[in-house]
Amino acid sequence: MSVKLFAGSGSQELAKKIAQHYGKQLGKCKSSTFSDGELNFYYEESVRGANVFLIQSTFPPADNIMELLLMIDAARRASAQYVTIVVPYYGYARQDRKDKPRVSIAAKMVANLLSASGADRIMTCDLHAGQIQGFFDMPVDHLNGTYIFIPYLESLKLENMVFASPDVGGTARTREFAKFFEAEMVVCDKHRKRANEIASMQVIGDVEGKDIVLVDDLIDTAGTLSKAAGILKEKGATSVRAVCTHPVLSGNAYENIANSELEELIVTDTIPLKQQSNKIKVLTVADVFAKAIHKVQDHESISSLFVS
16 A cells, blocks of 8 residues: 655654655645635645545644644545554643533544544654553544653753653653662652643752753643752752743743753654744654554564554
C-alpha cells in the first residue's frame, strides 16, 4: 500500500520536516476560503487505495480543526484505504472532565468529530492527560516528549539537576524525567482563583543549590512557570529552566517569559511560535513522528520511541 503525507494549513513547516525525515515529498492539496470565511479543501492528486497521513495540529483558531475534518472527509470520499491523522498538538485537551456544573467535555467532543469524519487512527504527542486516549474509538499512538527533551538536557551537563512539577497534576510526567536521570523531584503546589490566574503557590521539597528543570505538557500565558521560577529562585535554586512540549503562548506569554527568572524555555515545534525569543529553545518532533509513521506503515511496535 502506498503512503501519502499531506499537510494542513496550521502545520505546514512541521509537516515539511516530517516528510523530509520520512524520505517522501508532501502530497499536493489545496485549502481555500470563500469570501465569507467558509473553508474548502481538496486533493490535487489521487489517494485511491493509499495509506494517507494527514498532519495538522488543532491549536486555535477553530479553522484548524475544521480543516482537518474536511481533510479526513475528502480522503474518505476519494477512496483512501486507511486514514491516519497526525495531530502533534491535540487542542481542547484541557477540557477533559466536568470540573464544575454545566460545562462541556470538549476533549471527548472533538474526538467524536474526528471519528465521525472517518479517521482510522490518530497519532499525537503529550496529551494533557493520558486517559484522553480512551476518548477515541480508534487506535491511538501517544508519543512522549521525553524522547525529544532528554538528549538536550543530557547535553547541558547540569551537576545538581532536580526536576519540578509546576502543579500536583503533573507529577507523573515529571517523575519520568527524574527516574531517567536518577534525580530528585519537587512539586510546586498552586491554587488558582480562576483560569490563567494563580492565587498562591508553595514549593514541596528542597531546591537550595540545585539546577531546577520544570516539566509541563504545555505553556499558555506562562504565568504558572514564571511564578514557579521566581519562587524556586527565592528558595535558593542555582538556576531554573523549563521543558514544555506545546508552546501555546497566548496573551502576555512572551513578555512574562522575558521578565521571568527562567534561564531558558525548551519547547517543541508542535505549534509554530508567534514570535522569536532569546529565552526560547525549539526542538523538533519531526524525527520521532517520521519514525512512528514508518513503524505504523510497517506494522511494527512504536515502543522503541519511548525512553525507558
